[in-house]
Amino acid sequence: MEYYNYLKSLHLIFVITWFAGLFYIVRLFVYQIEAAQKPSPEKEILQKQYKIMTYRLWYIITWPSAVLASIFAFWMLFFTDLGQAWLKMPWMHVKLGFVFVLYLYHAKCQQIFNQLQNDEVKYTTTFMRLWNEGATIILFAVVFLVVLKNAVNWIYGVIGIFLFSILIMLGFKFYKRIREKK
Numbered sequence: 001m002e003y004y005n006y007l008k009s010l011h012l013i014f015v016i017t018w019f020a021g022l023f024y025i026v027r028l029f030v031y032q033i034e035a036a037q038k039p040s041p042e043k044e045i046l047q048k049q050y051k052i053m054t055y056r057l058w059y060i061i062t063w064p065s066a067v068l069a070s071i072f073a074f075w076m077l078f079f080t081d082l083g084q085a086w087l088k089m090p091w092m093h094v095k096l097g098f099v100f101v102l103y104l105y106h107a108k109c110q111q112i113f114n115q116l117q118n119d120e121v122k123y124t125t126t127f128m129r130l131w132n133e134g135a136t137i138i139l140f141a142v143v144f145l146v147v148l149k150n151a152v153n154w155i156y157g158v159i160g161i162f163l164f165s166i167l168i169m170l171g172f173k174f175y176k177r178i179r180e181k182k
Contacts (some may be wrong), residue, residue: 007076014069019139021062025109026132028054030125032116051117058113066106073099095145102138126176133168137161 028050035046077083086092115122123131140161 011072014065018065022135030128098141
């Protein structure tokens with residue numbers, strides 16, 4: 001039990017760096033897609049630089065952080081008494097469901113990364129800007145669940161997430177109109 005707080009600290013550090021990587025990688029995807037629409041030679045110069053930046057972010061920060069956050073989480077859950085107790089609680093089941101969704105989000109980002117590394121632009125910058133909010137919504141859900149540790153109260157957090165998502169969408173539309181006027 002005395003090493004539990006060390007595991008928790010390491011888990012939190014790598015969760016934070018994992019999310020930082022997910023937030024920034026999608027922003028870089030937006031820049032890559034915008035660069036693909038530029039005239040030569042600007043297009044080639046920007047694409048080359050963004051490919052290097054996304055590669056380094058993805059494989060030096062984001063993937064290692066995801067793996068290490070998962071290792072420390074599994075260690076806490078399956079090899080400590082407290083983790084074993086939490087696995088029996090309904091809020092933890094819901095949290096693990098959101099973590100599964102986070103893995104799916106990460107996998108989709110990997111797919112988009114691979115496409116952009118091969119100069120395949122299949123998404124718009126608008127889609128990417130909205131996609132970038134996916135990690136934010138997952139983060140809100142997980143934080144509310146972990147802090148509240150309640151199988152009922154988490155619903156209020158999730159309702160709040162959906163309301164927050166609506167506000168993000170409205171804010172995005174407002175921002176898009178401002179950008180179009182310029």
